[in-house]
Amino acid sequence: MTEADIKFSSRQRNVGISAHIDSGKTTLTERVLFYTGRIDGIHEVRGRDGTGAKMDSMDLEREKGITIQSAATFCDWAAVPPEKVGTELDGAGPNRGREKFNVNIIDTPGHVDFTIEVERALRVLDGAVLVLCAVSGVQSQTITVDRQMRRYDVPRISFINKMDRQGANPWKVIDQIRHKLRKPAAAVQIPIGQYDGFCGVVDLIRMKATYYEGEKGIVVRETEVPSELLEEAETKRAELIEQLAEVDEAISDSFLLEQEITTPEIVAAIRRCTINNSFSPVFMGSAIKNTGIQALLDGIVAYLPDPSEVPAQALDISLPTNAPPVPLVPAADANLVGLAFKLEEGKFGQLTYMRIYQGTLKKGGYIFNARTGKKMKVPRLVRMHSADMEEVDSVGSGEICAMFGVDCSSGDTFTDGQTTFSMTSMFVPEPVVSLAVLPVGKETPQFSKGLNRFTKEDPTFRVHVDKESKETIISGMGELHLEIYVERLKREYGVECKTGKPRVAFRETITQPAKFEYTHKKQTGGSGQYGKVKGFIEPMEFDAELGSDVAFESRIMAGTIPAAYIPSVEKGFREALKKGSLTGSVVTGVRYVLEDGAFHAVDSSELAFITTALNSFREAYVKAGPVVLEPIMSVEVVAPTEFQGNVIGNLNQRRGTIHDTETRDEEFTAVVDVSLNDMFGYSAALRGMTQGKGEFSMEYKEHVAVNMGKQKEMMEEYQKELQAKRDAKK
Numbered sequence: 001m002t003e004a005d006i007k008f009s010s011r012q013r014n015v016g017i018s019a020h021i022d023s024g025k026t027t028l029t030e031r032v033l034f035y036t037g038r039i040d041g042i043h044e045v046r047g048r049d050g051t052g053a054k055m056d057s058m059d060l061e062r063e064k065g066i067t068i069q070s071a072a073t074f075c076d077w078a079a080v081p082p083e084k085v086g087t088e089l090d091g092a093g094p095n096r097g098r099e100k101f102n103v104n105i106i107d108t109p110g111h112v113d114f115t116i117e118v119e120r121a122l123r124v125l126d127g128a129v130l131v132l133c134a135v136s137g138v139q140s141q142t143i144t145v146d147r148q149m150r151r152y153d154v155p156r157i158s159f160i161n162k163m164d165r166q167g168a169n170p171w172k173v174i175d176q177i178r179h180k181l182r183k184p185a186a187a188v189q190i191p192i193g194q195y196d197g198f199c200g201v202v203d204l205i206r207m208k209a210t211y212y213e214g215e216k217g218i219v220v221r222e223t224e225v226p227s228e229l230l231e232e233a234e235t236k237r238a239e240l241i242e243q244l245a246e247v248d249e250a251i252s253d254s255f256l257l258e259q260e261i262t263t264p265e266i267v268a269a270i271r272r273c274t275i276n277n278s279f280s281p282v283f284m285g286s287a288i289k290n291t292g293i294q295a296l297l298d299g300i301v302a303y304l305p306d307p308s309e310v311p312a313q314a315l316d317i318s319l320p321t322n323a324p325p326v327p328l329v330p331a332a333d334a335n336l337v338g339l340a341f342k343l344e345e346g347k348f349g350q351l352t353y354m355r356i357y358q359g360t361l362k363k364g365g366y367i368f369n370a371r372t373g374k375k376m377k378v379p380r381l382v383r384m385h386s387a388d389m390e391e392v393d394s395v396g397s398g399e400i401c402a403m404f405g406v407d408c409s410s411g412d413t414f415t416d417g418q419t420t421f422s423m424t425s426m427f428v429p430e431p432v433v434s435l436a437v438l439p440v441g442k443e444t445p446q447f448s449k450g451l452n453r454f455t456k457e458d459p460t461f462r463v464h465v466d467k468e469s470k471e472t473i474i475s476g477m478g479e480l481h482l483e484i485y486v487e488r489l490k491r492e493y494g495v496e497c498k499t500g501k502p503r504v505a506f507r508e509t510i511t512q513p514a515k516f517e518y519t520h521k522k523q524t525g526g527s528g529q530y531g532k533v534k535g536f537i538e539p540m541e542f543d544a545e546l547g548s549d550v551a552f553e554s555r556i557m558a559g560t561i562p563a564a565y566i567p568s569v570e571k572g573f574r575e576a577l578k579k580g581s582l583t584g585s586v587v588t589g590v591r592y593v594l595e596d597g598a599f600h601a602v603d604s605s606e607l608a609f610i611t612t613a614l615n616s617f618r619e620a621y622v623k624a625g626p627v628v629l630e631p632i633m634s635v636e637v638v639a640p641t642e643f644q645g646n647v648i649g650n651l652n653q654r655r656g657t658i659h660d661t662e663t664r665d666e667e668f669t670a671v672v673d674v675s676l677n678d679m680f681g682y683s684a685a686l687r688g689m690t691q692g693k694g695e696f697s698m699e700y701k702e703h704v705a706v707n708m709g710k711q712k713e714m715m716e717e718y719q720k721e722l723q724a725k726r727d728a729k730k
Contacts, residue, residue, distance in 0.1 A: 009306050009307050009308040009330050009397070009398050010081075010306045010308070011099075011100065011101050011102055011306070012101075012102055012104075012306050012307050012398045012399065013101060013102070013103045013104070013126070013127065013300055013301060013304055013305075013306060014104045014124070014125045014126045014127070014307065014355070014398065014399075014400060015103060015104065015105050015106070015125060015126070015127050015128060015129060015300055015304060016105075016106045016107075016108055016118075016121045016122055016125040016127075016128040016129070016154075017029055017105065017106070017107050017108065017128070017129045017131060018108050018118055018121075018122070018128055018129070018130060018131070018145045018148075018149070019130065019131035019132065019141070019142065019145065020132075020133070020136070020139040020140065020141035020142045020145070020697070021141060021697055022133075022695075023131045023132060023133045023136075023139075023142075023161060023162075024131060024133070024161040024162060024287045024288065025107055025108070025131050026107055027161075027287040027288055028129075028131060028159070028161060028287040028293065028296075029073075029105060029107040030287075031287050031290060031293040032075065032105065032293060032296075032297060033073065033075060034216065035077075035218070035293055035294055035297065036075035036076060036077050036103070036297070037075070037076070038073065038074075038075045072104065072105070072106050072353060072384040072400060072402075073104075073105050073107075073384060074102065074103065074104045074105065074383055074384075074400070075102075075103050075105065076100050076101065076102055076103070077100075077101050077103055077297045077300075077301065078098035078099065078100050078101070079098055079099070079101055079297065079298050079301035079302070080096060080097050080098055080099075080298065080301075080302070081097075081099055081301075082267060082268075082271055082301065082302045082303070083268075084097055085205070085206075085263070085264065085267045085302055086205065086206060086262065086263025086264045086266070086267055087263075087264050101301050103297075103300060103301075104399065104400045106121040106125060106400075108121045108122075115144065115148075115429060115460070115477060115699075116428065116429070116458060116459055116460040116477075117342075118145060118148055119148060119426050119427055119428070119429075120341045120342050120410070120426050121341075121342075122148050122149060122151075122152045122154050123152055123339075123341055123426040124339060124341045124355035124400065125154060126154075126155075126304065126305050126306070126307055126309075126310045126398075127154060127155045127156065127157070127274075127300070127304030127305055127310075128149055128154050128155070128156040128157075128304075129156065129157055129158075129159050129296070129300065130142070130145065130146070130149070130156045130157070130158045130159070130280070131158075131159050131161050132158060132159070132160050132161065132173050132177070133160075133161060133162050133165075133173075134160050134161065134162045134163045134165060134168035134169065134170055134173060134284075135162060135165050135166075135167045135168055135169070135664075136638065136669070137169075137172060137173040137176045138173070138176040138177065138180040138181060139636055139669075139697070140634055140635075140636035140671065140697050140699060141636075141697055141699065142181070143180065143181065144699055146181045146183070151427060153277060154277075155274050155275050155276075155277050155304060155305060155310075156274075156280055157274060157280060157281050157282075157283065157296075157299055157300065157303055157304060158177060158185060158280045158281070158282045158283065159282075159283045159284070159285065159296055160173050160174075160282060160283070160284045160285075161285065161286065161287055162286060162287075162288070163191055163198045163284050163285060163286045163291070163292070164195060164196060164198045164286040164288070164289045164291070165195065166195050167664065168194070168195060168198075170187065170191065170282070170284050171187075173282075174186065174187060174282055177280065177282070183279075183280050184243055184246060184247050184273075184278060184279045184280070185243070185279065185280040185281070185282050186236075186239055186240040186242075186243035186244070186279075186281070186282060187204065187236055187239075187240065187282045187284070188203070188204050188205055188240065188270070188281045188282060188283060188299070189201040189202060189203060189204060189282075189283055189284050189292070189295065190202045190204065190229065190232055190233055190236050190284075191284055192209060192211070192226070192229065198286060198289065198291060199211055199212065199213075199291065200212055200291065200292075201283075201284055201285065201291075201292050201295060202225050202226075202229055202233050203295070204233060204236055204237040204240055205237075205240075205263055205266050205267060205270075206263060207225055207233065207237070208222050208223070208224070208225065209222070209223045209224065209225050209226060209229070210222050210295060211223070212290060212291045212292065212293075212294070216290045217289070217290030217291055217293070218290075220294055240266070241255060241261055241266065242255070243279070244266065244269050244270065244273065244279065247273050247278040247279050248269040248272060248273050248278075248279075250265070250268075250269060251265065251266075251269045267302060270302075270303055271302065271303050274303045274304065274305075275303075275304075275305045275309055275310075281299065281303055283295060283296045283299050306398070307330045307397065307398025308330050308398070311327060312327070312328040312330070312357045312358075313325035313326060313327055313328065313424075314326050314328055314337055314357070314413070314421035314422060314423050314424075315421070315422050315423075315424060316419075316420055316421060316422075317370065317420050317421070317422050318420040325424075326421060328357045328358045328421075329358050330357065330358055330397040330398045331358060331359075331397060332359070332360050332396050332397055333359075333360075334358040334359045334397070335358065335359050335415065335416055335418040335419045335421075336356070336358065336359030336360065336361060336367065336414065336415055336416035336418075337356075337357045337358045337359060337413065337414075337415055337419065337421050337423070338354045338355060338356045338357060338359075338361060338367075338413070338414045338415075339354065339355050339357065339411070339412075339413055339414075339423045340352045340353065340354050340406075340408050340409075340410065340411065340412045340413075340414065341353055341354070341355060341410065341411070341426070342410060342457075343408075343409070343410050343456055343457045344457060345453050345457065349404055349405055350404070350405070350406070350407065351402050351403070351404060352402060352403045352404075352406050352408060353384070353400065353401075353402050354400070354401055354402065354403060354414065355399075355400050356395055356396065356397050356398065356399050356400075356401070357397065357398075357423070358397050359397060359416060360394055360395070360396050360397065361378065361381065361394065361395045361401065361403075361414075362378070362381075362393065362394045363378055363379075363380065363381040363392070363393050363394065364377065364378065364379075365377070365378055365416075366378075366416070366417070367406075367414045367415065367416060367417075368414065368415050368416065368417040369408055369412055369413075369414060370412070370413040370414065370415055370420075370421065370422040371409075371412050371413065371422070372408075372412075374407075375417065376406055376407070378403050378405075378406065379404060379405040380403065380404035380405060381393070381394070381395060381401060381402075381403055382401065382402050382403075382404070383395070383399075383400075383401055383402070384400075384401075384402050389402065409456065410456070410457070410459055411426060411459075428459045428460060429460060429477065429700065430505070431460060431461075431462055431475035431476050431477060431505055432476075432477060432478070432504070432505045432631045432633075432676055432700050433475065433476060433477070433478055433479060433481075433482060433502050433503070433504060433505060433676070434473050434474065434475040434502070434503045434504075434505060435473070435474050435475075435482045435486075435499050435500060435502050435503070436466075436471040436472065436473055436499065436500030436503075437472050437473075437474055437486060437489075437497045437498070437499055437500075438471070438472065438497060438498045438499075438500075439495050439496070439497055439498075440496040440497065440498055441496075444495065446493040446494060446495050447489070447493070447495045447497075449493065450488070450489045450492065450493040450495060451463045451472070451474070451489075454485055454488070460476060460477050460481070461474065461475070461476050461481070461485060462474070462475040462476070463475075471500070474486075475505065477700070478698065479502055479680070482499075482502070486499060502680060504630065504631060504676050504677045505585075505586075505631060506583055506585040506628055506629065506630055506631075506706075506714070507580075507585050507586050507587070507588050507628075507629040507703050508580030508582050508583065508585050508586070508587045508588070508626055508627065508628055508629065509539065509587065509588055509589040509590065509626070509627060509629055510537065510538075510539050510587075510589070510590055510621065510624035510625060510626050510627075511539060511624070511625035511626070511627055512538075512539070512624055512625045513536055513537065513538040513539070513624065514536060514537055514538075514620040514621070514623040514624035515534075515535070515536045515620065515623075516533070516534065516535060516536065516537065516616040516617070516619055516620035517532075517533075517534045517616075518532070518533055518534075518612060518615055518616035518619055519531070519532040519598075519612075520532070520608060520611050520612040520615060522608075523603075527602055527603055528603040529603055529604075529605065529607065529608040529611065530599065530600035530603035530604050530608055531565075531597070531598075531599065531604055531608040531609040531611070531612035531613075532597045532598040532599070532612065533561070533569060533594060533596075533597040533609075533612050533613060533616050534594075534595055534596040534597055535555075535592070535593045535594045535595040535596070535616075536593050536595070536620070537590055537591065537592050537593070537617065537620045537621070537624055538590070538591050538593070538624075539589055539590065539591075539624075540589050540590055540591040541589070542589075549588050549589045549590075550574075550577060550588060550589070550590055550591075551591045551592070552569075552570040552573055552574070552591075552592050552594075553591060553592070553593045553594070554566050554569070554570075554594045555593060555594065555595050556594060556595070556596070556597065560596055560597050560598060560599075561594075561597040561598070561599055561609070562599060562604075564606075565599065565604065565606065565609045566594070568606040568607075568609035568610050568613070569594055569597075569609050569610075569612070569613040570592075570613070571610050571613070572609065572610040572611065572612065572613025572614040572616075572617070573592045573613045573614070573617055575610065575613075575614050576613070576614045576617040576618060576621075577590065577617075580621070580626065581618060581621060581622065581626070582626055582627075582628055582711070582714070582715050582718070583628055583714045583715060583717075583718045584718055584721075584722075585628065587621070588629075588703075592613075592617065627705040627706075627711065628705065628706050628710075628711045628714055628715075629703035629704060629705055629706070630675050630676065630677055630703065630704065630705075630706050631675070631676040631700055631701075631702075631703055632673050632674070632675055632676070632701050632702055632703070632704050633673070633674055633675070633676050633679060633698045633699060633700060633701060634671065634672075634673055634698070634699050634700075634701040635651075635656070635671070635672045635673070635674050635679065635682075635696055635697070635698045636669060636670070636671050636672075636696060636697050636698075637651070637669070637670045637672065637686065637694060637695070637696045638667060638668075638669050638694065638695050638696070639667065639668065639686070639690045639693060639694035639695070640666055640667050640668075640690065640693050640694075641663060641666055641667060641668050643689060643690045643691075643693075643694065644663075644668050646689045646690075647670065647686070647689060647690065647694065648661075648670060650685060650686075650689060651670065651672050651674065654674050654675075654678040654679065654682070655674065655675060655678055656672040656673065656674040656678075657672060657673045657674075658670060658671070658672050659671045659672065659673060673701060676700075679698065682696065683696070
């Protein structure tokens, strides 16, 4: 990397804003854009002025007051560089020694139904801001976001929002970060004033008080720490140093030797520990009251990494699959490597969001899709500001941009053709709910066009046509997820749809190994069909390396089945997995091991071995202790304390297992595991029993076996359905 690359990279930050529903992510992003000069006025998420927040660009987002799609933007912020904070180069007052930094921001949804939006944002970001509510603290979706951040090893700073609310308790929230999220954390600020009187923060590192005054908190006034807060500030500063001493060697040595620890040493330690993911500094503020946002921006620059500090790796597809990953260099003159992490249909065609990991992407230049090998030209290159865009001629390493007119899929890698690198793809969870959809009136091409576009944009949204009923089935992460896509079909494509009853994505699996030996013979004049297979099936756990809990293994020796027919055996096995014999659900958690077999020189064919494998699996399946699995959801309910008895009673009726309850002031929280099948209609039921004051969030936890009574019922129902279809055919 050249000196120019290092300087350019050090002035870049790629940041995501993530949190539980209604923690104030979009409101916070709106303030960030206002203070950095990207927008002229502040609009609220549920805007009464009819405008809505800038980052909620879809009409549906503005109507429902939720974020559905992650939105990207960029801004400039003048901050004190990390290496100068607390030194003599850090001047007095709020404008002290500041330099310009470029910050790319992605505002992500809080609803678990849109979890893929968070996954793909975190896959390409270098750091994140975890927003927590000062009253509710760590909630169910906070734990999910934490898990996603850990999956991609994303450093984070924490921001405790809503400090102006009654019952705000930042110290309880910090304790929850340490214990519930198991993340070492400490406050770098303490609040000035409580609840409605919250008006600023004390910076524990520089020991200065900062007040946010004037219209929309635009005037930042810095003073000495008020005398009544001095003792608390010194105690909390000592706690910060103590927490750092536990995770940072340099601070630990000074702490044990009882040496004075300087401000630059604290800043350097927080930055080191945040980047290596062993610590999270905690900021405080109130986005709605325009307080503490500028200090958070300073914290993003000071403590989150620049692109050169986050080791990016790619796989060299010219090497064997077990070869180690290749490190990428964020240099402008290196060979281009970029990842298309999100697709969107815009008015000018497909918009492809891309993170550049090394090299430079130029408008009019040629790029190659590493997956397909296709060469294509970049006709238009833009930087996004929510739904608005800004034309650019080139984009450098470490930046996020969008391209028009480039055909690809989400997760594709692009290069300049000089390398054989490919980025690893993101984690995509399996859908848990299905719904039959049928256009009202005559089916038009718009129906297929809309569904094709949605599946390309969102890997968690699946579409298939049921072979027997000929119905179009859409599958996704929850009722809300599918409801949004049905509504989008109506608004964006003019297709009104009728929907069937939501169906749970049950699965089937086996509980014990079973052997098979199956011969397929068919003689109908001319060449017939012949195939023989022998082996066993066994239960299988999820394999992280394969990314699956289903595997095919061939142990054929000495060519008892020709190598050309082995893929056909695997194809037959995978075909059999599509429908289990108990309820017609997908079969998971199975390994098929082929040990022996036979073939016929004339009668054997690919089709014969597909049929042989399919039937051999079905024969072994009934002997392997098959069971039906149902999705269990982790549900968090928040409601006024007066309704606690009714809410808990209703959850018990739904066969829920209560894991945790917490009562604070006038509301309580219950965390419960409930079968998804028992959660349909819960939204209306909760509103009814809490006078509209209750809220709940729900996320997929795991699939577990249903009880034998229910399994028997489901099997009988499935047999009746099959019989009805057979009768209909007659």
